[in-house]
Amino acid sequence: MNRTLRRWSKHPTWRALLLWVLPVAFLAYFFYQPLLALFNLVISPTWGFDLGSLNLDRIWRPLSFTIGQAALSTLLTLILGLPGAWLFARFTFPGKKALKILTTLPFILPTVVVAAGFNALLGPRGWVNLGLMALFNLSAPPIQFLNTFGAILVAHVFYNTTIIIRVVSNAWAQQNIRLRHAAQVLGASPWRTFREVTLPLLKPSILAGTFLVFLFNFTSFGVVLMLGGPQFATLEVEIYIQALHRLNLPLASILAILQLLCTLLITLGHNRVSGLGDVVTSPPAHTLDARKPRTGWERLVVILLIITLFTLLVAPLASLALRSFVKLEPTRGERGEIQRGLTLQFYRELGVNRRGDLFFVPPIAAARNSFIFALITIGITLSLGLLVAYALGQHTAINKFLDPLLMLPLGASAITLGLGFIIVFNRPPFSTLRFPILIPIAHSLVALPFIVRTLVPALQDISRSLRNAARVLGASPFKVWREVDLPLLTPALLVSTIFALTISLGEFGASSFLVRPEYPTMPVAIFRYISQPGALNYGQALAMSTILMLASALGIFIIERLQSPGKDIF
Template identity: 40%
Template sequence: MAVADPIERPADPIERPADPIERPADPIERPAELIERPAGLIERPADRALAVGRRVGLVLLAAVPLVALGLFFCYPVVALIGRGLWSDSGLDLGAFADVFGRSRMRSLVVFTIWQAAVSAGLCLLLGIPGAYLLYRCRFRGQAVLRALVTVPFVLPTVVVGLAFRTLFAADGPLGSWGWDGSLAVVLAAHVFLNYAVVVRTVGATWAVLDERPAQAARSLGAGGVRTFLTVTVPALGPAIAGAAAMVFLFCATSFGVMLILGGSKFRTLETEIYRQTTDIFDLRTAAVLSITQIVLVTGVLVLTGLLRRRAEARLSLTGARAGSRRLGREALPALLVTAAVGVAFLAPMLVMVLRSLQTPTGWGLGNYRALATLGEDNLMLVPVTDALVNSLRAAAIAAALAVLVGVALCVVLARRPRNRGVGRILGAVDTVMMLPLGVSAVTVGFGFLIALDRPPLDLRGSALLVPIAQAMVALPLVVRMVLPVLRAADDRLRQAAATLGAPPLRVWTGVDLPLMARALAGAAAFAFAVSLGEFGATSFLARPQTPTLPVVIVRLISRPGAANTGTALAAATVLALACALVMVAVDTLAGARNAARIGGF
């Protein structure tokens, strides 16, 4: 007994902690599984019903954006293309040979790609120093500068085109340069519009980039330039390439800038589609050009999606942030380049504002008072102020529609399915939802008139026609701002809420909604600003009695006369101010980091 006693005593304390402590700590699920298995036999049907209900709910939720995209984007575009390529004898693919057998059409495609590539290169050259200064350094007023840099991106293209035309016109401040009607002005306007894309895309990645590899390279004797080229640039590679792809896409589908600054001398696929549909009414040629543009846009979107996934993977590996640094001697080149860009960007907008204050009798607010009139010789059917109200109303409805549809899509795309096939389907849906961002707005607008002209989709007389078209344009931007936030959320929070018995709707309102609240507010404001300045589709759909402000601006500048030009400049200034205020709200509500993810950057 004396021998057995000391042997049994240590066995007692060893076995006791092994029961309550070690077993649950081994895999926690194993004892829980063994204990709950008998109860699971009773609750299994309810659990299965709950799981099936969640799957059905996700499918129904995904159906909302897919049906909206199918009815109000795919259907009108396919209808327009079919109208142009389908004859009495069937599908006529010979239209491609007829259209591209003309040297002018081939040159048009080449020019579209060339000018977009050059614009993207210039944006990278000027934007990367700005990204370093605004996201890697630290100084007072940095948040304000970030907001101001983004303002040009949300300005209506007709406003930007008018501002640059005023600056470089023969009687303008820089008229002596001889750039009026030149390609240089078109490229400058494209850089003005898309500079923020590069700054915020590359800057958002640079802000969270791990600085230890660069410090190791410098400790081994590498100079600043060599460290930047061999360490920093490769780490920023996915973000740089993604930003370049998106700028290329925006410039290839630029409409307002090319329409106002390019005129008849420089035409892209976008302006030629507009010309073929409105001036010549050659739907066959317009359909071929639309298909060509869709193929080009789809290729760029697929490439951008691949680059975005690589960027997200890279960020997950190098998320250790070294912290921003104070302005020093090494930031001087970036400071000089960014200051020069700021002055260059300020010039066209400042000239537009000053010219809006010039009247035939001198300086004053006469052009702004003229906004309450019908224009010179009663050019308009309604006052310009009514057009502003129409724009605000349509933009508010479009933003609400874009947010509702976009959030439904984001909730589905944010899931991490274990099945690879389902994951690929979600990736394909994510890419397809970006198509409205690059497909010709002219094609969408004209397709609305052709497709939505009979019951049950006869919307030609509906006040919702313009907001629906604008919502389709803003939808990809909403998705790109909200989706990264939901994907970054810890899925264990949702699982914990579900384990505690919360139904799917309660999980969404208690977990997902608070996490994406700031991004959602920013996305709504951004969708409002983009819809406010949308011109391509709206130019087809806005009725003469209810025009929007961008349509009125183009109509005013198309008619000669100092009074009409002055009124157009005043209207453009008001529209630019409204968009700028909304952009400040984006940075205030969504935060710089969320807004930097626009367009999948």
């Protein structure tokens, strides 16, 4: 009996099952249960909700608007991103490294920070409007940027251009240069080489990038809410409004299910095309062929592209940081001649609870909360991520069933997650009122797919023979893990930690459902301050955004340093 048990415990299927238990239980309880609850809410009669009486227009309007804005944003992104990819893949120019680092920024910058950045640049209190007002002695801001459709598009282009640039330029730079040489030697002119060889080989990565950008635009929440305003309700914003402002949970649930189906379709499309990119015949031996722009025409296009990208990436972020140190308007209650100029006032005020309100904790408390939530998120995602990575490494039949289940949260939006959470857990033992642990759990669900994608390839890279060598040299299984796996996994673990940290610090969608006034996170607090009147609130929001931006920037720079070149999270 004992021996059978021991044999069983060594069987790979059994071991894989053991490794799967915790992650599967976590996902089942915290992801699939809320998801089912959404479905249940729609079909169950106890809510007194009648599908037939539903005004289809209330579904069709946000859906069509979501698709429309996502398509338009994606198109604009491609128009700027593809030339950008060409720039990075083919040319060397002064400042390329700096610009390359800048392009990593939007990837992990919280939406509230980006929204605050564009607000500081083009909003009614932003640099451009205040400058024009001072210059021409105007009494009202001349540029209406906030609450326009254009604002949403610009922010989406800001976010996603760099995705296209990174995905496509990586594929471009890694293309075996000999394929192009072969075409040339066989008589293809440069243009024909591009059309017949370069472009067809780039197609999978362009398609994959397009799907990814479309997905991000489709599920965009913070940007639309903060820059577009309520009249431009995407599915996400509509779910948020229906659930939290109108308290119409059944309608919110229907929209959430619709959203889930759409994102699932987009994700499937993305997986289909990104799989095509794997047909690489030989390891690219000669890939480095970036060169200086030669002809005058090339030089002009390159310079224009650099200026456009630099402006797009730097202007909102620089305005944000600068604006948080500069006082340009009177704060409420101040009379007479006001002191304009550099100030640390907005940062000092972060520690003060001006209103003395029970629910309005000082802003600095939000930073502390965010940090604690982030630490818990790191703990949860790293433990689960490691278990999943090892389970997938067992190569058993159950992986086939469990792997897609694991990646499904990728397709679910944070808003859907937040909605599901309040439906399921807004009662003991988890009541969101008393138990903020749900926040880091939601963050973990958002971050987990990224962590798994970082850890699995790192683990696969560890050659089996290294472990065997350690074992033959007398290391026990635990020592093998400590002496071989752990040191080789360390960079990936660090990257995962920073991913979990930055994702948790910036998460806005799910948090906006789960956060209670006395436990605000930084993004929620920023949203709260920036939507309130008064120069002080505005300054505080920008100061906090700046802090969050610096934290995220630091994180992504460290990730860039740790990740081996050529590997990307996409």
